[in-house]
Amino acid sequence: MQIIAHGGAGSPPDEPADRQAVLEEALACGAETEDPIAAVCAAIRVLEVDPAFNAGVGGAVQSDGVVRTDAGLMTADGAVGAAGAMPGVCHAVEVARAVMEETPHVMLAGERAVSFADAVGVETGIDLWADRTREQWTDADPPVDDPAAHLRWVRERFASDEEDPERATAADRAVTDARDHDTVGAVARDGDEIAAATSTGGRWYALSGRVGDVPQVGAGFYASEAGGASATGAGEDIAREGLARRAVALLERGADAETAACIAIEEFDDAADGDAGIIVVGADGTVGEAFNSPAMQTAWARTE
Numbered sequence: 001m002q003i004i005a006h007g008g009a010g011s012p013p014d015e016p017a018d019r020q021a022v023l024e025e026a027l028a029c030g031a032e033t034e035d036p037i038a039a040v041c042a043a044i045r046v047l048e049v050d051p052a053f054n055a056g057v058g059g060a061v062q063s064d065g066v067v068r069t070d071a072g073l074m075t076a077d078g079a080v081g082a083a084g085a086m087p088g089v090c091h092a093v094e095v096a097r098a099v100m101e102e103t104p105h106v107m108l109a110g111e112r113a114v115s116f117a118d119a120v121g122v123e124t125g126i127d128l129w130a131d132r133t134r135e136q137w138t139d140a141d142p143p144v145d146d147p148a149a150h151l152r153w154v155r156e157r158f159a160s161d162e163e164d165p166e167r168a169t170a171a172d173r174a175v176t177d178a179r180d181h182d183t184v185g186a187v188a189r190d191g192d193e194i195a196a197a198t199s200t201g202g203r204w205y206a207l208s209g210r211v212g213d214v215p216q217v218g219a220g221f222y223a224s225e226a227g228g229a230s231a232t233g234a235g236e237d238i239a240r241e242g243l244a245r246r247a248v249a250l251l252e253r254g255a256d257a258e259t260a261a262c263i264a265i266e267e268f269d270d271a272a273d274g275d276a277g278i279i280v281v282g283a284d285g286t287v288g289e290a291f292n293s294p295a296m297q298t299a300w301a302r303t304e
C-alpha cells in the first residue's frame with residue numbers, strides 16, 4: 001500500500017519537526033491498516049486529535065466563536081461521503097465515512113450531521129478548542145452577537161490588500177495568513193483500491209455556518225479509477241476551481257501523479273488569488289505533491 005498525508009498549505013510552521021513527527025505517526029497508523037479507506041481514516045484521526053493541525057481539536061474558529069468541522073472521503077469506485085459544519089465533532093472523517101457507507105446521500109451538514117454522528121457511534125460534544133486557538137480568538141477582537149456585525153467583521157478580515165490598502169500592515173497580514181493553514185488530508189492506494197480524504201476546521205474568521213471546499217466532492221477531495229487527490233488552502237478558490245477533480249482529470253488523461261499535482265496547482269495559480277496545495281496518488285503507483293503557498297508538510301510511505 002502507498003499512503004501520503006499532508007498537514008495543510010500555508011506559511012512555514014513554527015514547529016516543523018514536531019508537526020512532521022505527528023505526520024509520520026499518522027502515516028504509520030494508516031500503513032498498519034488493511035485497506036485504503038481504513039488507511040486514510042486512521043491517518044487523519046491522528047491528525048484530528050493533534051491541536052497543531054486545523055482539523056478536529058485545534059480547528060479554526062468561526063465568527064460566533066464556534067469551531068465547526070468538515071470532511072470528505074471518496075474511493076476509486078465512486079463511493080463518496082462528506083459532512084460539514086459540525087460543532088463538537090473531532091473525527092469528522094469518520095462521519096464522512098459513515099455518510100458514504102450507511103446512507104444513500106453524499107453530504108450531511110449542521111446539527112443533524114452531529115446527531116447522525118452520534119447515532120453511528122462517532123463521539124460528539126468534544127471541546128475542540130486548543131490553547132493556541134483560544135489565544136488567537138482573543139486577539140481577533142470578536143464581533144458582538146449580531147448578524148450584521150458578524151458580516152462586517154468577516155468582510156474586514158477577508159478583504160484583500162487591494163480592496164482595503166489601509167489593512168496592509170504586518171499585523172493584518174498575519175491575520176490573513178492565519179486563515180488557511182493546517183487542514184489535513186491523506187490519499188492511499190493498494191492495487192486497484194484508492195481512497196482520498198480531507199478534514200478541516202475550515203478558515204479562520206469565516207462567517208458562522210460557512211462550509212468550504214473540504215466536504216465538496218471534487219474541490220477538497222476526489223478519487224476515480226485513475227487515482228485520488230486531497231487539497232488544502234483557500235477553500236473558496238479551491239471550490240471555484242474544482243482543484244481535486246482537476247488533478248484527477250489529469251491522471252485520467254495519462255499524467256503521472258507529480259505532473260498532475262504540478263499542473264493542477266499551476267492552473268489554480270493562474271486562475272485564483274489564494275494559496276493551495278495538493279497531494280495525489282495515481283493508480284499507476286506514482287505519488288505527487290505541489291503547492292503555491294510558502295510551505296506544505298507531507299509524509300509518504302509504501303508498505304508491501
Ligand SMILES: NC(=O)C[C@H](N)C(=O)O
Binds near residue numbers: 009180
Ligand atoms: N486550511 C485549509 O485548507 C482550509 C480549507 N481548505 C477550507 O477552506 O476550509
